[in-house]
Amino acid sequence: MPAEARLSDRGSYDAVVVGGGAIGLCCAWRLSQRGARVVVLDRATPPAGATRVAAGMLAPVGELAFGEPELLRMTLLASEAYPGFVAELEAASGVNSGYERCGALHLALDRDEAAELRRVHELQRSLDLGAEWLPPRRCRDLEPGLTPSFNGGVHAPEEAAVDPHRLTQALLAALAAEGVEVRAGVEVAEALLDSERIEGVRTAAGEELRADAVILATGAWAGTAAWLPEHARPPVRPVKGQILELRAPDGEQPCERIVASERIYLVPRPDGRLIAGATTEERGFDTTVTAGGAHELLREAYRLLPDVAEMELVEAMAGLRPGTPDNLPLIGPGELDGLILACGHYRNGILLAPLTGEKIAAELAGVEVAG
Numbered sequence: 552m553p554a555e556a557r558l559s560d561r562g563s564y565d566a567v568v569v570g571g572g573a574i575g576l577c578c579a580w581r582l583s584q585r586g587a588r589v590v591v592l593d594r595a596t597p598p599a600g601a602t603r604v605a606a607g608m609l610a611p612v613g614e615l616a617f618g619e620p621e622l623l624r625m626t627l628l629a630s631e632a633y634p635g636f637v638a639e640l641e642a643a644s645g646v647n648s649g650y651e652r653c654g655a656l657h658l659a660l661d662r663d664e665a666a667e668l669r670r671v672h673e674l675q676r677s678l679d680l681g682a683e684w685l686p687p688r689r690c691r692d693l694e695p696g697l698t699p700s701f702n703g704g705v706h707a708p709e710e711a712a713v714d715p716h717r718l719t720q721a722l723l724a725a726l727a728a729e730g731v732e733v734r735a736g737v738e739v740a741e742a743l744l745d746s747e748r749i750e751g752v753r754t755a756a757g758e759e760l761r762a763d764a765v766i767l768a769t770g771a772w773a774g775t776a777a778w779l780p781e782h783a784r785p786p787v788r789p790v791k792g793q794i795l796e797l798r799a800p801d802g803e804q805p806c807e808r809i810v811a812s813e814r815i816y817l818v819p820r821p822d823g824r825l826i827a828g829a830t831t832e833e834r835g836f837d838t839t840v841t842a843g844g845a846h847e848l849l850r851e852a853y854r855l856l857p858d859v860a861e862m863e864l865v866e867a868m869a870g871l872r873p874g875t876p877d878n879l880p881l882i883g884p885g886e887l888d889g890l891i892l893a894c895g896h897y898r899n900g901i902l903l904a905p906l907t908g909e910k911i912a913a914e915l916a917g918v919e920v921a922g
C-alpha cells in the first residue's frame with residue numbers, strides 16, 4: 552500500500568486486528584511492515600489471554616501426535632523460521648525475547664511409559680525428526696538433577712523456548728516503532744455489516760473503526776464472539792490449562808533443557824524461573840486455579856526433578872487454549888467478506904504466531920506463503 556494512500560484516509564484502516572495476544576500482535580507487525588495501516592484492539596492489557604500464561608515451548612517433536620501430519624508440517628516450518636524471526640524482532644524492538652534453543656528430554660518413569668515413549672519415538676524416527684532414545688545413564692549425563700529411577704528418555708536437541716511475556720513486550724515495542732497503535736482496554740462489541748460484508752467494528756464505548764479487513768485474533772473467545780453473526784463464528788472452544796511458575800532461591804536451575812514426562816513439562820527460563828505445565832481440561836471459560844491442578848503439577852514435577860521441592864512457588868495460573876475440532880489453526884478468509892480468521896492455535900500458538908503473521912499479511916496482499 553503506498554504511504555500517500557495510507558495517510559490520506561485517516562478515519563479508516565486497512566486492517567483492524569481484534570485481539571492483542573501473540574497471534575494478533577504478530578499479524579499486526581507483519582501487516583504494518585508491508586505498509587498496511589493497522590490498529591490492534593484488546594479489551595485487556597497485553598499479554599492477556601492464553602499468551603499471558605503460555606509456557607513458550609517451541610516444540611514440534613514434543614507436541615507430535617499420531618494422525619496430525621498437517622500440524623507437524625506447520626510446526627516444523629514454524630520452528631525452523633523462529634530464530635530468524637526472533638533476530639529480526641529483537642533488532643526492531645531492542646527487547647530480548649528470551650529465545651533459547653535449549654533442547655528437550657522426554658522421560659519414561661516406568662515400564663508402561665517406556666513402551667508408550669518408544670512407540671512415539673518410532674514415529675519420530677520414521678519422520679526423521681532428529682530425536683534420539685537414550686538410556687538412563689546418558690539422560691543423567693545431560694541432566695544430573697533427574698530422579699534416580701526411570702526407564703530411559705528421548706532427547707530432542709532442536710526444541711526451543713521463548714518467554715511469551717518478553718515476546719509480547721518485543722512485539723509491542725516493534726509495533727510502536729512502526730507507529731501502530733495497540734489500544735488496550737478496548738472491547739469490540741459489534742460488527743459494522745453491509746449484508747455479508749464486514750466493514751469494521753464498533754467498540755463497547757461506541758466508537759466505530761472502519762477497515763477493509765477485520766482480523767479475528769481473539770483466541771479462545773473466537774467461537775463465542777457475540778459481535779459476529781452466528782454463522783461467522785469459527786469452531787473454536789476454550790481448553791483450560793493450569794500452569795505454575797517456580798523460582799530457585801539461588802537462581803540455579805534444576806535443569807538446563809525442557810524436561811518432560813507423559814504428564815508434565817518443565818521449562819527453564821534464562822532468568823532462573825521454571826515453568827511447570829500444564830493440565831488439559833474441558834471446562835468452558837472457567838479459569839479457576841484448583842488445589843487438585845496445582846497438586847498434580849507439583850507432584851509430577853517432583854517425580855522428574857526432586858530439587859523442585861526446594862524452589863519458591865511464585866504463581867499458579869490458568870489460561871484458555873483456543874481449541875479446534877482437528878487441532879489445526881484457522882488462518883484465512885472467514886464466513887463474511889472482509890473477515891479474516893487468525894485463531895484456533897490450541898497448544899502451539901506461541902510457536903505458530905510468526906508463521907500466522909506472515910500468512911495473514913500475505914493473504915491481505917494477495918500473495919501465497921508456504922505453510
Ligand SMILES: Cc1cc2nc3c(=O)[nH]c(=O)nc-3n(C[C@H](O)[C@H](O)[C@H](O)COP(=O)(O)OP(=O)(O)OC[C@H]3O[C@@H](n4cnc5c(N)ncnc54)[C@H](O)[C@@H]3O)c2cc1C
Nearest residue numbers: 570572574594600601602607608739770792899900901902
Ligand atoms: C497453560 C498453557 C500453556 C501453553 N503453552 C504453550 C507453549 O508452550 N507453546 C505454544 O506454542 N503455545 C502454548 N500454549 C498455547 C498458546 O498460549 C495459545 O495458542 C496462544 O497464546 C493463542 O494466542 P492468541 O493470540 O490466539 O490468543 P490469546 O493470547 O488468548 O489472545 C486473545 C486476546 O483477545 C482478546 N479479546 C477477546 N475478545 C475480545 C473482544 N471482543 N474485544 C477485544 N479483545 C478481545 C483477549 O483479551 C486476549 O488478549 C499454551 C496455552 C496454555 C493455556
